[in-house]
Structures are given as structure tokens and as C-alpha cells.
Amino acid sequence: MLSRNYKEKTIEWTLFSVSVLTVVVLFLICLFLFRDGLLVFRDTSLMDFLTGKFWYPTSVNRQFGLLPLFFGSLIVTAGAIIFAVPLGIAAAIYISEIADPRIADFLKPFIEILAGIPSVVFGFFGLVVLVPIIQNNFNLPTGQTALTGSIMLGIMALPTIITISEDAISSVPSTLEQGSLALGATKWQTIYKVIVPAALSGISAAVMLGIGRAIGETMTLMMVTGNTAVIPSFPGGFLASVRTMTATIALEMGEVPQGSTHFHALFAVGSVLFIITFLINLIADSIKKRYQFKVD
């Protein structure tokens, strides 16, 4: 009996140790990103990095200003969210509330397919199809613009927004819906006055996670946005080429000497990216928690 207990304890302890490994990995990511990232401040001040308007990593008078990259990510993500959020929420409402269950079962695999397509294939499609369309329609010297990136990114963020909104909408208790219908409200009135407000926090979490997905996307944007590190104007910047934080890392890391200031600057950009997505995840998580409590 004693040896059996001993074995059980050993197994539980092993499983626990392996689980703690996930925390260790997250900690190591912070440590290694920040350690190499902070070294950039031997050559550039924190203020110059955070508020610098120019990213000239290789010129004689080199400058490592984050702003063009930050606003590049911001404009592309904002453009994507503007059309992906309404479209995604509308599709989620249709699938979970209106469509016949059999039709919903037929529609869901399409969203899974969309989620499964690799980002490099999205980028390739954007490059050969969307880039020429944008170039011709707006008479631009190049079709590789923030708008092109926004459209591709919006399509890629759709599965996240749809799936999580749909979960939130379906988990609204049916008694609420029945009560509203019994009072004589139409199905549509019930949806926008009862169901959507009740699912609002879950839908907000979906939007947050969609934003997180969009900010972190790399390959697609690298292929369709043209990668010019200039602070975009608004709204004209949508038709100009931009460079996101993710694309900067992916483009330049292959060519920099390890241990150089440029190398550390890229790690600093990565650290900023990590902090942003970390905060977005925390917010989405806390919104979701509150909403679960409410339904109980």
C-alpha cells in the first residue's frame, strides 16, 4: 500500500512539474526577449526608441525610432478590424441564431478552413490577386499598401472573431430568448435587444483576440504591404506602403550581425510586440471571466 501511494505521489508530482514548465517557458520568453532587447539602450535612449520618428537601421546616421513601425502595425490592424468585426459578428449571429442547424453545420467547416489556411498562402494570394487590383483601381505606383494588408488581415481575423462570438451568443440562456419572444418581440428584436447585449462581453473578448491575432501576423503583411518604414498619414496612409513591427523583425533579422545594435533593436521591437499582445490577452481573459460569472 505504501509503495502504491508513493508511486501515485511521484506521478502527480511529475505531472505538476511538467505543467509548471509552461510558466517557465513564458518566463524564459520574457527573459530572453528583454535581455537582448534592453541592450539596445547602450546606444539609443529609451525616449529616442519609443518616440523616434525614423527607422534607419543601416544608414551612417542610424536611428532606431519605433513610431513608424508602431503606426504601421496600428493602421493595418485598425483597417482590418473596421470591416472584420461587423462582418464577423453578423456571421456569428446568423450561424448561431438564424440558420437552420443543418445549414449551420454546413457553414462551420468553411470557417475552420479559413482558420487553417497558412498565412504565407494568404500572403501569396494577396500578392498575385489583390495587389494588382488595388494598384489599378486607385492608380497607384504600387498595389502593396496598408489597405491591401488590412483586407487580407481582416479576412484572416474573421475565424477568431466568428468562433468566439458564436460561443458567446450560443451560451446565452435560452430562457432569456423565450421570455422576449413570449412578450411579443420579433426574433430580430430579441437578437439585438436581448441576446447580443447579454453576449456582449464574450463578443468583446472575441474582438480583443481578433486584434491580438492581427497585430501578431507576419508573413502575409510582409508580402503585401510593401514594407516602407514611414509614419503613415491618415486616412491617405491606407493607400501608401507601410511596414509593421512584425514584418520589420522578419525582414531584417536574417541580415543583421548577431550582437549588433540593430540586432538588439529588433529584439526590443519584439519585446514591445510581446507586451502588447500580453496585455490584449489579459484584457480578453478578464472580460471573459466576468461574462462567465454573469451567466452563472
Add this chain to the structure above:
Amino acid sequence: MELNADVKESDHKATRVQGGLNFRLNAKTSEKIAFAFLGLSVLIVVGFVLVILAYIVYNGYNAINIGFLTEMPRLMMTQGGIYPAIVGTLYLIIGSMTVALPVGVMVAIYLNEYAGETRTTWLIEMAINNLAGTPSVVFGLFGLALFVKYFGFGPSLLSSSLTLSLLILPVIIRATEEALLTVPKEYRESSLALGVSKWQTIRHVVLPAAIPGIVTGSVLSIGRVAGETAPILFTGVAYFLPRLPDSVYSQFMALPYHLFVLATAGTNIAKTRSIQYGTALVLLIIVLGLNLVAVLIRRHYRKKLKV
């Protein structure tokens, strides 16, 4: 009459009977319009999927033949096949799954069967959520700093596989947790009541019942490994290699990076268009094929559960 809150002033001015009638008609009409818009948005989403798939299939299927799948690239990659890229992707799948699958399943078992509501559990859950939301290019940086540099594995199959295994760990944990949750409590209780120990119960009763869900999660994460580019960019993928990798310390070619290079930086982008479409199609077939397998497994076992 509380529901009339959104009826406009003008409706109240009409006679009572007609006002009521108007309200119902308006509500019905607005419902029709709203539903039409909602339906349209679903059509747009489905349209995106169909257009992208159709475009790649239509342009890619001509490029694919036995030679394309089994030959080395030739003449600065403007001719020949994509064999080394397929093999490289296959090695990445094997390498990352070898690490992520056992670790992921163990973490899920701990969280679902052992963990209480402690601070440590909260911390583990939070870490998994954040790993799931961390951008893939950040994993690439981390892999470069830890595996390539700090551990000295260099740019290699090993560094890339380990980096990718961290990326898919949350997917496997979530899928396994979900699968464990669907195993009825009675299974555990009856086994424990027979005097079977907790671990033996998990090992021989709970896990076998959860296998379909675990397989589904694994298949999905294999698709993820096959399609990811950013994490392998600085951890070992090569632009062009004339031979296959011969050890875990070798560099390698991979399908998604091959497509990226040909489409953006190849020696002659226009000349290799057909190879690009072919590579995109092969990649899509692998990834979506795996997704399909996952869906089928899930459907099969869901039906079984219902019966």
C-alpha cells in the same frame, strides 16, 4: 406596450388599431432586412474561402505531377521539384510533435484531473493563454535567442522543431483538456470504487475515452506546424539546399518558406509562377487535408457518443 419603446412618434399619432398593425408590419419588415444583411455577411465569408481555394487550385493543379513532388529544385530553383521542402516540413512535424504531444497531454491531465483552484493553477492557465496569443515571429526571436544561440544548437532542424513545439503546445493542451472534460464522471467514480488507484484510472479508463479528442487536437497542430513560416525563419530554414538534412543539426527547406522565397525574392519571380502555385496548392492540400481528417474524427466519435 413596453415593447413599443422603439416605435416612432408618428406611429402613436395613428389610430390605435392601425398603429398596432403598422408596428407589427414594420417590425417584420425590419427583421427581413436585418436577416438579409446577416445572411449576406455569411455569404461574403464563405465567398472569401471559395475564391481563395478555387484560385490556388485552378492555377496550381497543372504544376503538380510526380516529378514536382519527388525531384530536387534545379537551375536556381526555376525548374524541378519541391521534394526537399516536403521532406523538411515532414521532419518538422515529427520533431515538434515528439516534444509537444507528450508534454501537452501531461499538462492537460494535471489541469483536468489533479489541479485544485490554487494560485499555481491560475498561473499555469494564464501562461497557456498567453503562449496561445504570442505572435509567431516572437517565438522565432525566442527560438533564436534560446535554442540557436544560448543552447548552441545553431540554425537547425532541432532549433526549429523545439520552437514550433512551443507554438503548438497550447493547441494540444486545450484540445486534450476538452476531451478529458467530456469523459463522464461515472467512469472515474466506478473505477475508483473498485479500488483502482487514481493514476491507473486515468491511464486505463479516462485516457482511452479521451483519445479521439486528443487525436483531433494533434492533427490540427500538425497542420499548424506545416503552415508556419515566421518561427523557422531565423532558427534553421534554408533558402536552398542541394541535399536532404542528414542530422538534427542540419538546416532544411520547408514548404511555406519555399513559397515565400519564390514569390518575393526568387531569381526570377515571373518565371517561377507555376512552381509557386504548385507549392501553394501542395501546402493547402496538406494543411486542409489534416483539418478535414480532424473534422471527420470529431464527427465520427460525436455520432458514436450520441448512440
